[in-house]
Amino acid sequence: MITLLGRKQSYCDGVARREFLRIGALGVGAGAFNMVDLLHAEQNQAKTTGKSSSNQKAVINVFLGGGPPHQDMWDLKPDAPADIRGEFKPIATQVPGIQIGETFPQIAARMKHCAIIRSLVGATGGHDAIQCMSGWAPNSISAMGGRPSMGAAVSRLLGPTDPSVPAFVGLAARTQHGPWSDPGRPGFLGPSFACFKPDGPGMENLKLKEALASRISERKGLMERFDSLRREVDSVGQIRGMDTLTEKAMGVLTSSKLVEALDLNRESEKTRARYGTGKPYQYQYDGSPTVNEHLLLARRLVEAGVRVVTLSYGRWDSHGKNFDLVRDHGAKLDQGISALIDDLVLRGMIDDVSVVVWGEFGRTPRINKEAGRDHWPQVAGALLFGGGIKGGTVVGATNRLGEYAKERPVEFGEVFATLYKSIGLDPAAHYLTDQTGRPQHLVSSSPMPELI
DSSP states (O other): OOBSSOOEEEOTTSOEEEOOOBOOOTTOTTSOOOHHHHHHHHHHHHHHHOOOOOSOOEEEEEEOTTOOOGGGTTSOOTTSOHHHHOSOOEEEOSSTTOEEETTOHHHHTTGGGEEEEEEEEOOOOOSSSHHHHHSSOTTTTGGGTOOOOHHHHHHHHHOOSBTTBOSEEEOOOOOSSGGGGOOOOOGGGOGGGSOBOTTSHHHHHHSOOHHHHHHHHHHHHHHHHHHHHHHHTOSSSHHHHHHHHHHHHHHHHHOOHHHHHTOGGGSOHHHHHHHOOOOSOOSOTTSOOOOHHHHHHHHHHHHHTOSEEEEEOOOOOOSSOHHHHHHHHHHHHHHHHHHHHHHHHHTTOTTTEEEEEEOSOEEOSSOOTTSOOOEETTOEEEEEEETTOOSSEEEOEEOTTSOSEEEOOEEHHHHHHHHHHHHTOOTTTOEEEOTTSOEEESOSSOOOTTTO
16 A cells, blocks of 8 residues: 555654655565565666567467367367357358457458467366466465566566556456456565556545645654754665665655556557447356457557556356356457457557457367366367467367367467567576575466467
8 A cells, every 4th residue: 555644653752743755565475565666676676687679579468267268269170069059150260261250240341451270289187377377377386485477587587668557457356256356476585576466555545636646755854853863874775776666665755647547547448449448247246247348448558558458358157157258258359359469450559569368268069958168188279379479370170069179289488488478588598596596487388480
C-alpha cells in the first residue's frame, strides 16, 4: 500500500502529525515489499548484468484457465466418430491447408500471422497456471520458493524499459479458484520481482488527485528535514543512497505514464468496439470472466514499455455443456484476439510483441453424458503470433481421435524458450541465481526451430 498522508501520531513535542510518506507495494503479489526495496533490486540487477533498458520487446501471455478443448478449437477431427468429433466443423483459413474451429472465423482470416501448436505435452493435470507462466512443473524446486515465472525472470534480467513503468504486469482479476488468476509467481527471486497488479491496493494510490499531489511536496519536505538529522550520524553514506532511490520511487508515483496506459477512455470508441467487452459474462462460476478489454489493456501496456503482461481469459473447465461454452467463449476470444493482431500490425509492433494463447491441459476426446469433455493432460494446443515467429504455421499433430501427439511433441519449456528468444534472452546463455547462489536455467528446453 502507498501511504501518502498516513495516520496521525503524537510526537514527543506534543504536536500531532501524520506519519511520514510510505511508498509501498504498488499492488505486487507479496503486498509488503517496499517500492524503495524494489528499486534497490532493479539497481542491483543493473550492476550484476550490466543491462537496463533495451529496444522494446514484449510478451503477452493469455491464459485460458480450466483447460480449453483443443479438438474444438485448433485441432478438429471431422473424420472421428460423432461422440468424439463433437458439434463443430472445421473452417478454412487464410493459409491454404490450415483449418481451425468454426467459432474462430476472424482468427482464420488472419492466420498468416499465427502459428498453431497441436501437440503440446507434459501437462501435470492440475488446475493451475504455473506451467503456462513459467514452463516448469508446479513442484520444481518448491523448497526454494519455486521457479520464477517468465515475467519475474524478465524483470530480474532486463529490468524496466522506463523507470516509471513496471516491467511485469498481471491483469487477471481475482477468481474463486485462486490458481486460475495466478499472474505468474516470482518464485525464488522473491517479492521484489512480483508483478504489478492494477486492481491491487496500490493502484488507487497512483491516481493522484490535485489535493493529494500538493501534499507530496509537504511530505517530501518533512522527510528532508528528518533525514538531515540522520545524515549527521551516517558515516557510510547509506542514507544518501537511499535518498536517491526514494526520489526514483517518488517519480513512479507522480508519473502519469502508467495510469494513462491503464485508461481505456483514451482509446477511440471505434477501437474499443473492435475489441468488444466480452460481456455478458457466461459460464464464469469460480473462474475468470471473458474480459476483452484486458486484451486492449495489454496492448496499451506494452506500448507504454511493459515487457511482460499476463491475463486470464474465461473459464474453460467444460465438464458439461462444452459446446455452448466454446460458442460463447470462443466467439468473444475470436473478436478480441483478432483486434489485437490488427492493432499490432497497424502500429508496427507485430515483430516485437509475442502473444501466446493457451491453457493448462486439453480435454478428453470422448464427449461425456453431460455434453462435456473432461480433463486430458496427455495433449493440448496453443495459438501464437507476433514476435517475429513464422506465421501460417502448424506444429505437430495428434492421432485421428485427438488422443495423443502423433508428430512432434512440444514441451511447455520449448514454447517459453521461444518466447525468451523473442524478447532478447538466450535460454542457453542467460540464467538466474537462486537463494543458494547457484545458477538456474530459465527453462530446460531450446527454442522451437519451426517458429524462429
